[in-house]
Amino acid sequence: AQKVTQAQTEISVVEKEDVTLDCVYETRDTTYYLFWYKQPPSGELVFLIRRNSFDEQNEISGRYSWNFQKSTSSFNFTITASQVVDSAVYFCALSEAPRGTYKYIFGTGTRLKVLA
Amino acid sequence: GAGVSQSPSNKVTEKGKDVELRCDPISGHTALYWYRQSLGQGLEFLIYFQGNSAPDKSGLPSDRFSAERTGGSVSTLTIQRTQQEDSAVYLCASSLAGLAQETQYFGPGTRLLVL
DSSP states (O other): EEEEEEEOOOOEEETOOOEEEEEEOOOOOOEEEEEEEETTTOOOOEEEEEETOOOOOOOTTTEEEEEEEEGGGGGEEEEOOOGGGGGGEEEEEEEEEESSOOOOOOOOOOOEEEEO | OOOOOEEEEEEETTTOEEEEEEEEEEETTOEEEEEEOOOOOOEEEEEEEESSSOOOOOOSSTTTEEESSTTTEEEEEHHHHHHHHGGGEEEEESSSSOOOOOOEOOOOOOOEOOO
């Protein structure tokens, strides 16, 4: 069965600390895609990254980095030197191919609070 | 260009009334999705439209929920005889062709409160 687990419900850090948000997924497919979205207090989901199952290279974008490990079915997200503007709910999502509806399976989200 | 738009932003209704939520996808996007986000929950898939194909309604929680997409563009999600448990944020997303690898772009959502 497809499933995405974000075990951390809420994390609080002090500004400039590094923080890692965990995402563990389950899928039967060998081809699938993983996504991270940010939902700031305004409510609109903002796309951060997409990763396909055949590309295990880690990715860095500014203060953001992602660690994809198929061996542990994890796709973790690290924010380096966190800032108050990083405060949001972060969702991890899974999309499977090649069958049917390419809906996203979302985790329940991790609320990140960055304190000044 | 313009992103996904949804209306109304907020809707308060009384239990038992019908409501209609509207979604206008990104121009040129053939795939449209509706999700529901209940308080403290993740996003739950409701329904998917792709071009002229029959919609995937597998996520609709009951027969009180229905949706249509006219002319391959604007979509309306209708909830009949609303219940308090229908209170949630309803999010619409669109993607270019509905493929698994595509990014879905989300609208700002409609916050529904059923009293």
